[in-house]
Amino acid sequence: xxxxxxxxxxxxxxxxALEFTSDAKLTALVGPSGVGKTSTLxxxxxxxxxxxxxxxxxxxxxxxxxxxxxxxxxxxxxGYVFQDARLFPHKRVAGNLAYGEKxxxxxxxxITQGExxxxxxxxxLLDRLPATLSGGEARRVAIGRALLAAPxxxxxxxxxxxxxxxxxxxxxxxxxxxxxxxxxPMLLVSHSSAEVERLAGRVVTMTAPGPN
Amino acid sequence: xxxxxEWTIVALSLKVSLVxxxxxxxIAYGLAWVIARRRFPGRMLLDALxxxxxxxxxxxxxxxxxxxxxxxxxxxxxxxxxxxxxxxFNWTGAAVAAGxxxxxxxxxxxxxxxxxxxxxxxxxARTLGATPLHAFLTITLPLSLPGIAAGAxxxxxxxxxxxxATITFAxxxxxxxxxxxxxxxxxxxxxxxxxxxxxxxxxxxxxSLGALLVSEWLVRRSQGTRAHVL
Numbered sequence: 001x002x003x004x005x006x007x008x009x010x011x012x013x014x015x016x017a018l019e020f021t022s023d024a025k026l027t028a029l030v031g032p033s034g035v036g037k038t039s040t041l042x043x044x045x046x047x048x049x050x051x052x053x054x055x056x057x058x059x060x061x062x063x064x065x066x067x068x069x070x071x072x073x074x075x076x077x078x079g080y081v082f083q084d085a086r087l088f089p090h091k092r093v094a095g096n097l098a099y100g101e102k103x104x105x106x107x108x109x110x111i112t113q114g115e116x117x118x119x120x121x122x123x124x125l126l127d128r129l130p131a132t133l134s135g136g137e138a139r140r141v142a143i144g145r146a147l148l149a150a151p152x153x154x155x156x157x158x159x160x161x162x163x164x165x166x167x168x169x170x171x172x173x174x175x176x177x178x179x180x181x182x183x184x185p186m187l188l189v190s191h192s193s194a195e196v197e198r199l200a201g202r203v204v205t206m207t208a209p210g211p212n
Numbered sequence: 213x214x215x216x217x218e219w220t221i222v223a224l225s226l227k228v229s230l231v232x233x234x235x236x237x238x239i240a241y242g243l244a245w246v247i248a249r250r251r252f253p254g255r256m257l258l259d260a261l262x263x264x265x266x267x268x269x270x271x272x273x274x275x276x277x278x279x280x281x282x283x284x285x286x287x288x289x290x291x292x293x294x295x296x297x298x299x300x301f302n303w304t305g306a307a308v309a310a311g312x313x314x315x316x317x318x319x320x321x322x323x324x325x326x327x328x329x330x331x332x333x334x335x336x337a338r339t340l341g342a343t344p345l346h347a348f349l350t351i352t353l354p355l356s357l358p359g360i361a362a363g364a365x366x367x368x369x370x371x372x373x374x375x376x377a378t379i380t381f382a383x384x385x386x387x388x389x390x391x392x393x394x395x396x397x398x399x400x401x402x403x404x405x406x407x408x409x410x411x412x413x414x415x416x417x418x419x420s421l422g423a424l425l426v427s428e429w430l431v432r433r434s435q436g437t438r439a440h441v442l
Contacts, residue, residue, distance in 0.1 A: 086335075
C-alpha cells in the first residue's frame with residue numbers, strides 16, 4: 001500500500017476527517033475548496049499535526065497518535081510541490097535546486113541536477129532569482145527542487161492551476177513521465193477532472209461534512 | 213582637522229558605540245526572534261521589559277544599572293569578586309549603558325524583519341530535509357539580514373547619543389567615559405568654550421545623521437520604499 005491515511009484534523013475552526021488507502025502510483029485528492037485538501041498534504045508532509053490518526057506512506061509510519069509517532073518533516077522526506085512554488089527568494093534557481101540535494105543522504109539520491117535540468121527544461125533559468133520567474137517556470141523549478149531532495153514520495157498541490165493551456169499540457173506530460181519513470185508514490189490535489197482522469201489511478205473525493 | 217583632544221573623544225565614542233552594538237546584536241536578535249516567533253505566557257511582559265529603556269528616563273535606567281552592576285550591586289559585586297571585572301567608571305560601563313539603551317530600538321528593527329519572513333518558507337525548507345536550526349540559518353537569518361543591519365545602525369546612532377544612563381552609571385571621566393554628548397555637556401559648563409562645543413556638536417550631527425541615513429536606506433532596500441526605521 002502506498003498511502004494509508006486516517007486523520008482527524010482541526011485547522012482554524014474547520015474540522016474534518018479523512019480516511020483512505022491507495023496502491024495506485026498516482027492518487028488524486030479532489031473536492032470543493034476549503035474542504036481540507038491542502039491541510040491533508042500538510043499533515044502528510046509533517047507541517048500540520050492532526051488531532052489524531054495514522055499516516056503510513058510506502059510502508060513507513062510517519063504519524064500515529066495512538067503509538068506516539070510524529071516524525072518531523074525533515075525525516076519524512078516528502079517531495080512537496082507547493083501550489084505557490086514557495087521558492088527561496090534570496091537564492092537563485094540553482095541555489096534552490098541544490099538546497100535539498102545537499103541535505104539528502106547520498107545513497108538515497110536518484111536523480112542528478114543535470115538530469116533534472118534537462119527533464120524540466122530549466123537550464124536557461126539557473127542564474128535567475130525566483131521573483132523573475134513566470135508561474136510555470138517557478139513550478140517547474142519547485143518540482144526539480146523536490147526531486148533533488150531524494151523524496152520517498154511526492155505531494156503535488158494543484159500543479160497546473162493558473163497556467164495557460166500549452167504550459168499546463170507541458171507540465172501534465174511531465175507529471176505523466178515522472179509517474180511512469182520514477183518509483184515514487186504520488187498524491188495530487190486537483191480541481192480539474194480532465195487532469196485527474198488522465199493522471200490518477202485512484203481518486204479520493206473529500207466532501208464537506210453535512211449540517212448535522 | 214580634529215585636535216588630539218577631539219580625536220580622543222571621537223575615538224572613545226566610536227569604540228563605546230561599536231562594542232555596545234556588537235555585544236547587544238546577538239542578544240537583541242535572540243529576543244526579537246522569540247517575540248516574533250514564539251507564543252508563550254509572559255511574552256507580553258518580556259516585550260514590555262525589552263522596551264523599558266525606551267520609555268524610562270535614561271537617568272533611571274542608569275540608576276538601575278548602578279544598583280545591578282555597580283561594585284556593590286547584585287551582579288556587579290559578583291563580577292568584581294569572581295572575575296575582577298568592574299564596569300562602573302570605565303569605558304566598558306559606558307558601553308553597557310549604551311547597549312542597554314540601544315536594545316529596544318535594535319529589537320524593534322530586527323523583529324519587524326523576522327516577522328516579514330514568510331514562515332511557510334521555513335516549512336518548505338523542512339520538507340527538503342532541513343532541521344529547524346538549519347532552516348533558521350539558511351532561510352530566516354539571511355532573509356532578516358536587512359533588519360539586522362538596520363537595527364545595528366540604529367543602535368549605533370542611539371549609542372553615540374547616549375547621555376543620561378552613561379553619566380549616571382559610568383560617570384564623566386575624560387578619556388575613559390567622556391563620549392561626545394558628555395564632552396559637549398562638560399564644555400557647556402566651562403565659560404568661553406563655545407567654539408569647542410560647536411565643533412563637537414557638528415561632529416555628533418554628522419555621525420548620527422550618517423548612521424540614520426544608512427539604516428533608513430537598508431530598510432527601504434529590503435522592505436520597500438514605504439517602510440521606515442522610525
